[in-house]
Amino acid sequence: MELAESLASMARAVAALRTAVARRFGLTVQQAELLCQVDHDSPSFGELANRLGCDKTNVTGMVDRLVQRGLLIRKPDPADRRVTRAVLTEDGIELGAKIRATFSAEIERRCPNLSPADRAHLARLAHGIAATLADSEAP
Amino acid sequence: MELAESLASMARAVAALRTAVARRFGLTVQQAELLCQVDHDSPSFGELANRLGCDKTNVTGMVDRLVQRGLLIRKPDPADRRVTRAVLTEDGIELGAKIRATFSAEIERRCPNLSPADRAHLARLAHGIAATLADSEAP
DNA sequence: TATTGTTATACTCTATAACTATA
């Protein structure tokens, strides 16, 4: 099968799994993604929009819904008073960890026949492709 | 980097590319996906919902919008009068081919440094992962 | 009775344009 088609199939399958995992925890896949992106640091809303690949106007509402659930809070940036940062609450940190762990476990559970060499190769290639695609300009 | 995380990164990157390609042709990514799924045969709406991983109630509206653009038509199934099938128009076939070709070209353009061996390996692994994930039950 | 597609409803995601408060 062709490379592009294989990649598309895989992306669809992985996306479906991520959606299912998010749903299991009562979140949309976009909310779960935002939660996991915030976990790395405490990004500004504009930075969040970049990471999520969506418009900044979407971030306002998505954050609102997560704030309402007590998963994160808005924190004004003292260095630049135009900027607001997203900070996870204890519940948010905990849920983010659960989502990551569940997704990882589901991947592992479904790929038991992958040889250690294949696993390492795949992880390396996947990471490389992701970096390549992310770096290149939008088409 | 961990396998699950690498796969997630790659899926995100591929999804972003698919969204951008669809947008270039004036479609949402879901509409493009539906178009490409119909291309294979002339599935019923229920079958379409399965392939797209969404509820059957969504298919009605998505098909409506594509019918409105003249990309596909509804065709009653003579064998079972409850069933409606989606059939591509000439324009739909043409646009589906363009979308697939563009996506493939973008993947190729962005992966110039992959060795032929790596390319083949990646395509095989991606296809295998997709099949494994698709076959397993929803979590 | 069960299944297929539809409708009604509600919520979420998405982008464009206009606004505010800062810088």
Add this chain to the structure above:
DNA sequence: TATAGTTATAGAGTATAACAATA
């Protein structure tokens, strides 16, 4: 003037429940 976040608006995707037609 430029930037960060917000609001208003409109369109699209999503799922649940209820429904009509058919099997």
